[in-house]
Amino acid sequence: MAARVRRKPDDAKRMILEAASKLLAAGGPAAVQVRAVAAEIGVSDAAVNHHFGTRDQLLESLLRFGGAKLKAELRNVLSEWADGPAELVRALAALYADGYAELALALHRSGWRDTGAGMLDEVIGRLHDQAVSRCAGTGRTPPSREAVQLTMAGLHQALAMEPLFGADFRRSAGLAADARERTLGWWTEILRATLSGSRLPEGRRTPRRPEQDGKA
Known part of the structure; x- marks a missing residue:
């Protein structure tokens, strides 16, 4: 099993937002789901929720991003x-x-x-x-x-x-x-x-x- 990579919070947030941005460009807001974002960068759903709370908060952060x-x-x-x-x-x-x-x-x-x-x-x-x-x-x-x-x-x-x-x-x-x-x-x-x-x-x-x- 691969060792877990620990990232600084800001780096992890940026990776998540970049993945969400990629999904947004490909499929619109409906494509930006927590599970899809997590799969895009190889982390758990919980990791995404840890940094952004809810999907709505993720979308708001994505717009500011x-x-x-x-x-x-x-x-x-x-x-x-x-x-x-x-x-x-x-x-x-x-x-x-x-x-x-x-x-x-x-x-x-x-x-x-x-x-x-x-x-x-x-x-x-x-x-x-x-x-x-x-x-x-x-x-x-x-x-x-x-x-x-x-x-x-x-x-x-x-x-x-x-x-x-x-x-x-x-x-x-x-x-x-x-x-x-x-x-x-x-x-x-x-x-x-x-x-x-x-x-x-x-x-x-x-x-x-x-x-x-x-x-x-």
């Missing part, structure tokens, strides 16, 4: 910035396509509510800072932080619902149900347009700095 993965990926996108808007849109879309849209909806229907806020705060802050820096070099007025917030809120909502309702909404507007790639491209252009700012009025040689807004 997905959010943490998304934040890390978006941080990398913003650091490299080869084509920031396109990569950011695709990173958001990929997360929800892997079952997290269904998971969020299932938890919401069960009565669970996420009381946290600002999952995208860091991303929005960095997008705004980068937009201000780029606009300073192009002679354009940078977007306000709220403009970036509103754009990201709309983008996030649309991509979270895309796997569930995207095709139906496109059909309702007379678009082909399979126009997902064009939808992602449209959102990329919306984000890019927001971040590019607006043209300065005639006679303004240098853009107004954000801290000057509201000052005479």
